[in-house]
Amino acid sequence: xxxxxxxxxNIRKTARQTDRNKAVRSRLKxxxxxxxxxxxxxxxxxxREYISALDKAAKRGIISANKASRHKSKLSGKVNAx
Numbered sequence: 880x881x882x883x884x885x886x887x888x889n890i891r892k893t894a895r896q897t898d899r900n901k902a903v904r905s906r907l908k909x910x911x912x913x914x915x916x917x918x919x920x921x922x923x924x925x926x927r928e929y930i931s932a933l934d935k936a937a938k939r940g941i942i943s944a945n946k947a948s949r950h951k952s953k954l955s956g957k958v959n960a961x
Contacts, residue, residue: 900941903932903936903939903941904936904941904942906932907929907932907933907936907942910925910928910929910932911929911950911954913925913928913929914926914928914929914954915954915957918961922958922961923958926954926955926958929950929954930951930954933947933950933951934947
């Protein structure tokens, strides 16, 4: 239980941020699955969308920059091989 007004506010703020971040992480997982299964032109489009979402999440601090780079590298290897 919070003892001060600022602690109560931080609890509320953390809850909002957690919900927002959870939604972004869930979307990243969905895009990863889409880009992994799609082929051809649709696969290219899905890959671009996933890379864009990774960059945005890394910029906002939802995921680390290294994680975003690792996923982009792995994805580009798959796209180039196909």
